[in-house]
Amino acid sequence: VVAFQANARQGTRAQKDREQVHHSTKKPFRQKGTGRARAGMTSSPLWRGGGRIFPNMPDENFSHKLNKKMYRAGMAAILSQLAREGRLAVVDSISVEAPKTKLLAAKFKAMGLDSVMVIADTVDDNLLLASRNLANVLVVEPR
Numbered sequence: 001v002v003a004f005q006a007n008a009r010q011g012t013r014a015q016k017d018r019e020q021v022h023h024s025t026k027k028p029f030r031q032k033g034t035g036r037a038r039a040g041m042t043s044s045p046l047w048r049g050g051g052r053i054f055p056n057m058p059d060e061n062f063s064h065k066l067n068k069k070m071y072r073a074g075m076a077a078i079l080s081q082l083a084r085e086g087r088l089a090v091v092d093s094i095s096v097e098a099p100k101t102k103l104l105a106a107k108f109k110a111m112g113l114d115s116v117m118v119i120a121d122t123v124d125d126n127l128l129l130a131s132r133n134l135a136n137v138l139v140v141e142p143r
Helices: 002-007 068-085 101-111 125-131
Strands: 116-119 137-140
Touching (some): 101 125, 125 137
Parallel strands (some): 116 137
């Protein structure tokens, strides 16, 4: 679950460092004689409006590696839980005569299914076209 959620992250947040903040590189005041602390440029992180010291960058990678055996064990656990709850139906073959959404929706309604994921070795075009406009139907090929 942790790996699934982490891999779904976009990672688009970003902040600017002192290089990306657009300020002049001119010294704000002379080095000695003012009584103020030394300052090189106003884009320094110490200044208001300056860049962050360690900013968040959009190229940060949040993905987690998931071992193949662990992935398969997780899928087996999910499928067995669905089977125990009676939410998993195995059908030998499913086909639609014409690429019509109405035909496929009627077929699923007759089976008593409202949310469906069809996993087929080969997906014919009629099934794919008929299922495309149904919100709770997903047709996939196994990987």
